[in-house]
Amino acid sequence: MPRKPPFEHACHRCGTAIRADEPPDGTNSFCPTCLDQNLREVERWFLEDYVYFGAKARSTSAAVYLTLFKSTDDVRVRKFAGLSIYEQFMFATEDLAMLYFALRDCDRRSVLDTFLGFEVNPATSNQWQDELQANDDEVLERLGLVKEGVPVGWIETIEPAQAIDALRKAVGDMRAAAHHRTVAGGVMVKSFNKLKHGFLAAARGDFVMPATAKREEWVTTLMVNRQLGRLVYGQIEVTEAKLNEFVGTIESAAAVSAMLILAYLRSTGWTPSSGAPSPN
Numbered sequence: 001m002p003r004k005p006p007f008e009h010a011c012h013r014c015g016t017a018i019r020a021d022e023p024p025d026g027t028n029s030f031c032p033t034c035l036d037q038n039l040r041e042v043e044r045w046f047l048e049d050y051v052y053f054g055a056k057a058r059s060t061s062a063a064v065y066l067t068l069f070k071s072t073d074d075v076r077v078r079k080f081a082g083l084s085i086y087e088q089f090m091f092a093t094e095d096l097a098m099l100y101f102a103l104r105d106c107d108r109r110s111v112l113d114t115f116l117g118f119e120v121n122p123a124t125s126n127q128w129q130d131e132l133q134a135n136d137d138e139v140l141e142r143l144g145l146v147k148e149g150v151p152v153g154w155i156e157t158i159e160p161a162q163a164i165d166a167l168r169k170a171v172g173d174m175r176a177a178a179h180h181r182t183v184a185g186g187v188m189v190k191s192f193n194k195l196k197h198g199f200l201a202a203a204r205g206d207f208v209m210p211a212t213a214k215r216e217e218w219v220t221t222l223m224v225n226r227q228l229g230r231l232v233y234g235q236i237e238v239t240e241a242k243l244n245e246f247v248g249t250i251e252s253a254a255a256v257s258a259m260l261i262l263a264y265l266r267s268t269g270w271t272p273s274s275g276a277p278s279p280n
């Protein structure tokens with residue numbers, strides 16, 4: 001039987017009893033229904049901010065690491081900066097997955113509620129990729145952003161024809177992100193997860209497998225396949241050209257997030273006001 005938390009609170013709005021591990025401290029508490037209502041009230045303000053702050057976090061970090069990479073000839077620092085850019089890329093794909101599920105489920109729970117509780121795992125990555133197999137407009141309808149081929153809520157500032165093209169392109173970018181997460185058994189995610197809980201990467205050139213590789217331009221991540229009893233090396237290319245490409249992809253992901261959130265806000269009847277966020 002689940003343990004019963006020791007303290008009783010009352011919902012500040014409807015009076016429903018709530019049990020919690022912390023004793024009442026004079027601050028208002030709310031039951032799940034009233035909390036959902038509160039989150040829905042806050043989410044518009046949060047999402048307006050997210051468009052030009054949270055959604056850009058990965059591209060901002062990636063740009064900092066790219067500057068670091070270009071600023072030095074120290075091979076280890078360059079390898080660190082390069083790996084960090086790939087890590088930001090993986091985070092950017094997680095952000096997009098979170099946004100997809102938040103929009104898909106927004107009738108059942110607020111977008112902010114999904115954001116606050118979201119944790120990506122291999123099952124959600126695979127489900128995300130499966131659901132993106134549908135055609136662009138089906139996906140957009142599922143997200144509540146398009147109805148019968150027409151974007152919901154869009155008016156004057158962007159012509160509907162351009163809006164639908166941009167939304168379809170956003171689905172294509174999401175599909176590419178989902179593919180990166182799941183390709184080859186999710187090797188990229190597994191590899192970069194090894195950096196989250198202990199930086200399991202090696203800068204030494206003799207960890208590089210290809211004999212022809214320029215060793216200063218590759219860094220190795222370490223994983224283990226226990227079933228086969230093998231140490232598995234991930235080879236990551238850290239050249240300026242490759243990193244520029246990934247920084248560009250991260251910037252696109254930020255733009256896609258911003259654009260989908262604006263589309264969602266539009267679909268709820270929101271219109272840009274003075275000082276309105278811009279996806280740029």
Ligand SMILES: [Zn+2]
Nearest residue numbers: 011014031034
């Ligand atoms: Zn309540």
